Amino acid sequence: MSALHNFASAACALYLLLAILAWTRVADRSLRWSLSGWLLTLGCLSAAPFYHLNATSAGWLWLQTLLYSGANLLVLTSMVLAWRLFEDRARLPAWSWWPALLGQLIDSYDFYRSAHENWPNEQTLIVVFEYLPQLIKLAYVVAAIVAILRSLRGDLLRGRFRLRYLALLAGALIGLEMLLLENLVGIHLQLPYDPAGFHLCWQLGLALWLGLKMLDISGQVDRDYALAEPAPTAAIPRIAWSAKLAALRPLMEEQAVYRDPALSVDSLAARLQMPAYRLRQLINGELGYRHFNVFVNDHRIAAACRDLADPERDHLPILTIALDVGFGSLSPFNRAFKERLQQTPSEYRAQQRQARSGGAAAAEPGSIGSGP
Known part of the structure; x- marks a missing residue:
């Protein structure tokens, strides 16, 4: 494997460790589930260099599909985490999970078929298997932004108030980089850097930062483990x-x-x-x-x-x-x-x-x- 794959392996291991740490240290049950799930999907995203390696066996192809599927759930876990952190009493509607699962099934099937053949090969199939999942992801991104913004002005926790702006800034920078540079500029021009390597850099940096923040916490933590203020x-x-x-x-x-x-x-x-x-x-x-x-x-x-x-x-x-x-x-x-x-x-x-x-x-x- 190349240095990029070694780098990806390190990022995956860090996110797995952070997910275990969050599961054992966060006392609030709903936040424990949402934070651990978000970290695991980030780990799947950091495994992107492994998605398109030549599958030497059916088991390896299934593992690639599993990692790819987990990465596609990142928008869902991000929205759920934003809702848990920034909405104190509001509950997610039960139906909010179904569009993500539908998009996930379509995306995973598309990935598995494309590994075997030229797929999708018709305009209708391209719309269903390429564009529809992207629209569903966009809807969840909008839902996460709404959760961050709609109760911004009345937030009484100073740390959480700042965290809203950090979440918006990080999401905007990553989204603009992926949309403008890769999907628009990258179509006509050769990018001056390796996109996979760039993503791994910020993902590994985020993993290290989260690890340091969580290791600073002593004992069990509650819902505001990263936001708590002195009395x-x-x-x-x-x-x-x-x-x-x-x-x-x-x-x-x-x-x-x-x-x-x-x-x-x-x-x-x-x-x-x-x-x-x-x-x-x-x-x-x-x-x-x-x-x-x-x-x-x-x-x-x-x-x-x-x-x-x-x-x-x-x-x-x-x-x-x-x-x-x-x-x-x-x-x-x-x-x-x-x-x-x-x-x-x-x-x-x-x-x-x-x-x-x-x-x-x-x-x-x-x-x-x-x-x-």
């Missing part, structure tokens, strides 16, 4: 935080500023006459929330629960209640409500009606003031 309130006298918290609670509970759909970290900080970063520390350190939107939506959902359980407001449509408590439309209200209480607003209202008719005490929603 933000430790650097400031406790009495100062208590005073700010005492000023925050009336704004949220008595003045109900959460009913403003445009409420943001900056606008709430201005009301409290404190810097926005201090407000982030206050909500995260004192109340345990990791995202500003979750903090605000919990107050909105609690108010909506009171309205839905109130017999005098039983005639109001759910949309009216959603708009009244600060949601811009019905869809985000329904989504946030179900994430918080595991039932829809209609189901909650029906439950309260049944409780009133049966003389039972109405169930109270989850208490506000403790983050996820």
